[in-house]
Amino acid sequence: MPALELGDSRGSSIAMAAADARVEPGAAGGSTTAGAGSGTLPGTLPGRQPGTFEAVESPSLVLEHVTKRFGGVVANDDLSLRLEPGEALGVIGPNGAGKSTLLRLISGLHAPSAGSIILGTTRIDGLRPDVVNRHGIGLANQIPKPFPALSVAENVQVAATSHRRNGSTHTRVSVDDVLEVCQLGARAGARAGSLGLLDLKRLELARVLATGATVLLLDEVAAGLVGDELTAAIELVRSIHRSGRSMIIVEHVQRVIQEIVGRVVVLDWGKLIAEGTPAAVAADERVRDVYLGRRAEREAAATSSARSDRAEGESADGDSDRAALLEVEDLSAGYGSLIALERVDLRIGEGEVVSVLGANGAGKSTLAKVVSGHVSARRGRLVWRSQQVTALPAYKRARLGIAHSPEGRRIFPDHTVRENLLLGAARSASRAHRAERLEWVLEVFPALRQLCARRAGLLSGGEQQMLAIGRALMAEPSLLICDELSLGLAPAIVDTLYDTLVEVRASGIALLLIEQNTSRSLAVSDRAYVLHRGRVTYAGVPEPLLDEAVLAQHYFGGQIEG
Amino acid sequence: MNATTLVNGVLEGGLYALVALGLSLVFGVLRLINLAHGVLVVGAAYAALELFDLLHLGPFVALPIVIVVAALFGYVLQRVMLTNLLLKGPESGIVGTFALAVLGEAAFAAAFTSNGVSLQSSLATTSVKVGGVTLELVLVVACAIAIACAGGLQFGLKRTRAGSVLRAAAKDPSTAELMGINVRLVFALTVALAAALAAVGGVLYGVSTGFAPTSDTSLLLIAVAVVVVGGVGNVTGTLVAGLAMGLAQAVSVSLFGGGYADFTIYVLFFVVLIARPKGLFGQGAF
Numbered sequence: 015m016p017a018l019e020l021g022d023s024r025g026s027s028i029a030m031a032a033a034d035a036r037v038e039p040g041a042a043g044g045s046t047t048a049g050a051g052s053g054t055l056p057g058t059l060p061g062r063q064p065g066t067f068e069a070v071e072s073p074s075l076v077l078e079h080v081t082k083r084f085g086g087v088v089a090n091d092d093l094s095l096r097l098e099p100g101e102a103l104g105v106i107g108p109n110g111a112g113k114s115t116l117l118r119l120i121s122g123l124h125a126p127s128a129g130s131i132i133l134g135t136t137r138i139d140g141l142r143p144d145v146v147n148r149h150g151i152g153l154a155n156q157i158p159k160p161f162p163a164l165s166v167a168e169n170v171q172v173a174a175t176s177h178r179r180n181g182s183t184h185t186r187v188s189v190d191d192v193l194e195v196c197q198l199g200a201r202a203g204a205r206a207g208s209l210g211l212l213d214l215k216r217l218e219l220a221r222v223l224a225t226g227a228t229v230l231l232l233d234e235v236a237a238g239l240v241g242d243e244l245t246a247a248i249e250l251v252r253s254i255h256r257s258g259r260s261m262i263i264v265e266h267v268q269r270v271i272q273e274i275v276g277r278v279v280v281l282d283w284g285k286l287i288a289e290g291t292p293a294a295v296a297a298d299e300r301v302r303d304v305y306l307g308r309r310a311e312r313e314a315a316a317t318s319s320a321r322s323d324r325a326e327g328e329s330a331d332g333d334s335d336r337a338a339l340l341e342v343e344d345l346s347a348g349y350g351s352l353i354a355l356e357r358v359d360l361r362i363g364e365g366e367v368v369s370v371l372g373a374n375g376a377g378k379s380t381l382a383k384v385v386s387g388h389v390s391a392r393r394g395r396l397v398w399r400s401q402q403v404t405a406l407p408a409y410k411r412a413r414l415g416i417a418h419s420p421e422g423r424r425i426f427p428d429h430t431v432r433e434n435l436l437l438g439a440a441r442s443a444s445r446a447h448r449a450e451r452l453e454w455v456l457e458v459f460p461a462l463r464q465l466c467a468r469r470a471g472l473l474s475g476g477e478q479q480m481l482a483i484g485r486a487l488m489a490e491p492s493l494l495i496c497d498e499l500s501l502g503l504a505p506a507i508v509d510t511l512y513d514t515l516v517e518v519r520a521s522g523i524a525l526l527l528i529e530q531n532t533s534r535s536l537a538v539s540d541r542a543y544v545l546h547r548g549r550v551t552y553a554g555v556p557e558p559l560l561d562e563a564v565l566a567q568h569y570f571g572g573q574i575e576g
Numbered sequence: 577m578n579a580t581t582l583v584n585g586v587l588e589g590g591l592y593a594l595v596a597l598g599l600s601l602v603f604g605v606l607r608l609i610n611l612a613h614g615v616l617v618v619g620a621a622y623a624a625l626e627l628f629d630l631l632h633l634g635p636f637v638a639l640p641i642v643i644v645v646a647a648l649f650g651y652v653l654q655r656v657m658l659t660n661l662l663l664k665g666p667e668s669g670i671v672g673t674f675a676l677a678v679l680g681e682a683a684f685a686a687a688f689t690s691n692g693v694s695l696q697s698s699l700a701t702t703s704v705k706v707g708g709v710t711l712e713l714v715l716v717v718a719c720a721i722a723i724a725c726a727g728g729l730q731f732g733l734k735r736t737r738a739g740s741v742l743r744a745a746a747k748d749p750s751t752a753e754l755m756g757i758n759v760r761l762v763f764a765l766t767v768a769l770a771a772a773l774a775a776v777g778g779v780l781y782g783v784s785t786g787f788a789p790t791s792d793t794s795l796l797l798i799a800v801a802v803v804v805v806g807g808v809g810n811v812t813g814t815l816v817a818g819l820a821m822g823l824a825q826a827v828s829v830s831l832f833g834g835g836y837a838d839f840t841i842y843v844l845f846f847v848v849l850i851a852r853p854k855g856l857f858g859q860g861a862f
Contacts, residue, residue, distance in 0.1 A: 388750055412756035424751040426744050433740050437755050489756060 068191075072099050072228040072260040073134030073150065075120070080129035080139075082115055082284075089115040091284035092129070097229070097262060102255050104271040104292065105264045107281035108304055108530055109374055110502050113264040116281070117231045120262070121153040122146035133229065152227025156234035158218035162207030166198050166217055169206050173224035189224060196220040196250060211351040212243040216250060223254065230254065230261040236270045237375055238352035240547055248273050266374040267547075280304065302562060305373070305530070305569070336363030338397070339493055339524050340385065340416075345394035347384050354380035356548045357394070362493065367515075367525040369535040369556065372545035373569060378528045379421050381545070382497045385526070386418035387411045413441065417491035421498045421528075423482040427471025431462055434470050434481055438488030448488075455484040458514055476507035483511070487518065494518065497528040499535075508534060532569075536560060544568040580710045581826050587711065589822020590719030591784065593815045595777040595795055596802035597725060598770035604809030605746040605766045607666060608658065611673040613799060614792030615680030616771050620646050620778030621787045622684060624695055635695040635783050643775045650771025654764040677792060684789035694786030695779065718780040719819075725773060726815040733811065742766060746809075794838060801845035807855025817856065820844075 075097040082090040089112045097103050105113050118124045120131055122143035131139040138146050160169045170189050193199050196216045201209065206217060215235055222230055236247050244267065251274055255261060265271055271278060271292050278295045280288040282304045288295055295301055342360040346353070355377045362368050372378050383389040385396065387408030395404045403411055412418075417438075426434050435455060439448040456463045459480045465473065470481060479499065486494055496515070500508040512534050519525055519538070529535040536542060536556040544552035544559065552559065552568040559565045595617055602610045620642050627638040657676075661668040694700070702713040733739035745752040745762040752759050781787060781795070798821065806817030821841055828840035848856060 386754060388753070407758075408750075408753040409756050409758045412754055418754045420751060420754065424748060424754075426747055426751070428747060429740065429744065436737065437740055437744050437752075437757075441756050485755070 068257070070228050070258045072258060074099050075151075075229055075260070075262075076132045077120070078130045078132070080116075080119060080126045080131060082112075082119055082124060083127045088284050090119065090126070093281075093284070093286055094129075095279060095286065095289075097260055100255075100258050100260050101277070102261050102263060102275040104275035104278040105262060105281060106266070106271060106278060106295070106301075109498070110283075111281040111304075112284040113281055114233055115284075117153060117233050117262065117264060120146075121151055121231055123153075147225055147227065150226065150228045151231065152222035152225050152229070153231040154218045154222045154233060154235050156237050158214045160206035160209075160214070160217050160221065162205065164206055165203050166206055166209070166213075166220075167193060167202040169217060170198075170220045170224045173221040174226075192220045192224045195253065196223070197246075211238055212246060214351070215239065215247055219250065219254065228259050230259055232261055232263045232265070234265055234267075234375070235263075236265060236267045238354075239267075240353065244269060302566065336366055337399075338362070339364045339366070339399060340526075341397040342381075342385070343395050343397070345381075345384060345396070346392045347380055347389050348392060349389075354389075354548055355384065355545075358545070358548075358550055360543055360550070360553075362524050362526060363540075364492070365519070365522050365524050366541065367519055367527065367539045369527045369529060369532070369539040369542040370545060371529055371532045371535070371542060371559070371565075371569065374530070375547070376545040377548040378530075378545055379497055380548075382418060382420075382495050382526070382528050385411075386416055386495060412489065415489070415492035416495070417486035417489050417493065418495040419482045419486040419497065419499070421501070423478045425470045425473075425478050425481050425485070427469065429470055430466065431468055431470050431473070431481055432466040434485050435462075435488050438485035440489050451488055451490065455487050458487065458517055459484050476503050476510075479503060479507075479511060480514075483514070483518075487523075491523060493524045493526060495526045495528065498530060499527065500529065500531050512538060532559065532565065578830075579708065581830050582823060583709050584712055584715055585822045585824075585826020585829075586819050587715035587719040587822065588784070588825070589819040590722035590815075591715070591777060591780055591818075592798050592802050592821050593818025594718065594722040594725060594773065594780065596799040596806070596814050596818055597722075597729060597811065598773035598777070599796075599799045600803045600806070600809060600811070600814050601729070601770045601773070602767060603803060605742065606658070606662065606669075606763055608662060608669040608673070609800070610767075610770070611670060611796065612676035612680060613673075613770070613774060614794075614796030615677050615684075616646060616650070616774035617778040617781065617795050618684060618787055618789070618792045619649075619680060620775035621695065621782035622688060623775075624779045624782060625688070625693060628695065635697050635779050636699075639776065639779050642779055643772045646771040646775035646778075647768040651764050651768040653771075654767035655760075658767065659760055659763065677796070681789050681792060688789065690789050692786050692788040693782075695782035697783045700783050712784070714780070714784045718784060721776060721780065722818070723815065725776065726811050729773075730811040798838070798841055801841050803855075804845060805848045805856055807857045807859050809859055810855060810857050813855055813857030 077093055077095050080090055080093045081088065091112075093116065095103075105116065107113050115124065119126050119139070122138070122141050122145065125140045129139070130137055133149055133151065136149060138149055138151070141149075161172070164172070167189060170192055174189050174192075193202050196219055198213065198216050198220055201213055206214075209217060218235065232251065235251070236244055239247050248270055251261070251263070251270070255274065263270060263275055275292065278290065278292050279286055280295055280298070280301050287304065288298045288301050290298070338361055340362040342358060345355055345358045345360075347355040358377075358381065360368070360370075360381070370378050370381060380389055384391055387406060391404055395402060397403070398411070398414055398416070403414065406414075426437065429437065432452070435452055436448060439451055443451065456466075461477065462480055462484060465477060470478065473481060483494070483496065483499070499511055503511070508531075515525060515527075515538060525538075527535040527539065536559055539556045541554060542552070542556040542559055543550055544565075546568065559568070595613075598616070599610060599613045602608055602613070623642045623645060624635050624638045627633045627641060628635070633641075657672060658669060661672040697714070699714040699717060704711050704713055704716070733743060741752070741757055742762060744755070745757055745759045749759045752762075802814060802817045802821055805821070806813030806815070821844065824840050824844055825837050828836045
């Protein structure tokens with residue numbers, strides 16, 4: 015159960031204002047029959063049929079030495095790239111690589127710290143987002159936020175209206191055409207708030223197209239779609255591309271990259287590290303390093319101590335004879351119409367170390383949150399030491415012994431380090447007991463000792479991660495969930511953290527390691543699961559996954575798609 | 577403008593600070609502007625009045641009882657009403673507490689007529705002379721209690737485990753839950769504490785100034801001004817801002833007459849809001 019979410023004031027007032035802005039609701043459904051291709055994909059129709067896109071010419075887009083810093087963090091580091099007219103370019107990279115920042119720079123939501131962005135012959139960096147949009151660049155967001163109270167047609171109309179009012183001269187598109195192309199003709203009168211995920215994604219694209227944009231920036235528009243819906247979304251993007259519009263696609267869903275773009279660039283730590291066709295990039299050793307961890311580490315892991323430690327009493331498939339600590343059975347979960355986990359089974363024995371691996375958006379963090387109680391299960395159940403905990407609120411699960419070091423650390427920045435740690439201690443612990451436990455955690459993380467009096471918000475990333483784990487350990491948990499322990503940290507610090515985990519494990523605490531960088535976590539794991547698009551694609555001993563081809567197959571969903 | 581007016585103005589500012597502390601607490605922790613805060617203050621004064629009528633308890637004898645009743649009311653209010661409203665978004669909380677404020681005003685008018693009353697205490701009519709300055713004793717007591725409450729609150733928030741838990745729950749409720757903290761309970765206890773502070777303010781206000789069913793509005797507005805000027809969640813800032821407001825009010829009354837008392841406060845409020853939106857002393861502990 016989530017704590018009081020006091021946020022979400024998502025502008026109903028804005029929606030009201032937009033409703034007043036001279037929308038013509040009748041303009042919608044008129045042409046639903048006109049499109050010869052309603053039901054079939056408009057993009058597959060030859061030539062310029064009604065309801066398909068007029069071909070357009072898109073200008074080239076050039077980035078020269080673009081750098082973006084946020085305080086001390088460099089999100090984009092001296093990036094240069096060129097998007098040819100009509101080209102579809104894929105941008106991939108792990109979490110935090112700077113992909114979204116790149117799109118936000120181009121669309122004017124951020125101004126670059128250095129470098130220039132040139133559209134056609136016009137320099138557009140530093141311009142306001144609405145001005146950039148009028149120059150023909152449109153950004154489609156991962157999470158569509160249409161005006162929920164307006165109809166689908168009205169939403170598209172608003173985008174088209176604001177565009178026209180600015181007296182721009184470039185490509186005009188009719189609302190009906192856009193709706194038709196985006197296969198929303200039949201839903202034109204429906205309230206945007208009532209749409210399913212696929213139609214929401216279509217609407218997001220429709221809104222961008224309605225602004226007249228010819229250079230589209232697509233930020234994970236396929237996120238959350240599966241099966242036929244994913245196929246439909248890919249077809250739509252392809253048909254938009256065929257009309258001559260160019261696009262930059264940031265995407266974690268491999269199929270989107272493989273089936274749409276001709277060229278991929280790979281970002282890591284804000285830098286462009288590889289470029290080529292999707293196939294060439296997928297085979298690039300540097301790219302595999304980025305996603306799966308360094309090859310040397312993987313090989314070292316293969317010979318590491320994990321297996322010898324584990325040898326006794328376990329069957330070949332890795333199921334231990336240990337008593338079950340946590341059993342996850344047939345678990346599904348999601349957010350709104352987005353399915354994050356589908357029928358997942360997972361088991362953690364007492365004192366066992368289990369890795370959950372998978373690409374961005376595979377459902378790893380959701381799994382962690384369902385276990386600790388911040389996201390509720392839609393089906394299936396969670397059993398903790400033979401007690402059903404599926405409906406137990408998060409704070410009660412914490413008291414049972416489930417500690418969760420969340421993604422992004424989530425330390426309390428205004429509390430001192432010492433206060434943060436003490437907050438982690440069990441509610442029932444006596445003062446003396448808390449002091450004792452604090453001493454133990456400070457022995458595990460000696461670096462925190464001299465930082466005790468410091469405000470936690472002033473700590474470095476690595477120190478904050480130590481603090482987050484230390485805080486979780488204060489409760490003397492039976493299970494410690496570490497979500498993206500190594501994210502954004504230098505390798506030396508990751509080494510230190512993993513050395514610590516070995517110590518933690520020796521004290522009998524079971525570990526659930528959620529990781530994107532796999533080699534380190536596999537090295538200490540008894541068993542591993544690979545998630546792909548919300549489903550378990552591998553469960554068993556970690557050794558097979560140390561073979562990078564096998565891992566890549568599960569990781570990039572070799573088994574499940576198609 | 578004489579020293580007596582100014583000093584008594586500052587002392588009266590202590591009362592404003594006292595009323596503002598509870599509002600600041602709820603605002604800082606729950607991100608809720610509790611529009612019913614003034615009703616809690618006035619309600620406490622009426623409760624003390626009833627205890628006098630029924631049991632002939634003097635206001636300061638009745639005070640502990642009123643505090644307990646107010647705290648219980650605050651706890652139940654949060655559990656029954658505010659939690660569910662806040663889950664729907666901040667607007668619901670504001671609308672809900674506004675409704676409660678209107679309801680409370682109407683209930684007081686129905687039960688006690690709309691005439692102004694005051695709580696009888698020998699303190700109210702006593703004054704002491706210090707140097708050349710005549711101090712109203714009730715204001716001295718009110719100001720001392722305000723300082724004690726602010727000090728206690730500051731100490732509690734910064735130095736105790738409960739305070740640490742409260743600040744954590746305020747800052748990041750979902751992470752606090754991962755620490756085994758029952759955030760809903762913490763929030764309910766926060767509202768209970770705020771209501772208790774309101775009760776102290778209400779009884780002292782009833783003794784020093786007197787009140788009517790509609791007093792809640794101006795008390796609320798003054799409290800909002802004090803909270804904003806002092807910085808949301810900043811206990812020391814709230815105390816200092818309260819005292820400063822009292823002083824400013826006294827200055828304006830002696831310069832322009834009583835009609836400008838509230839006006840002065842609102843002008844200060846707007847000036848600070850424009851010049852330093854986070855308050856004179858910045859945002860505070862929670």
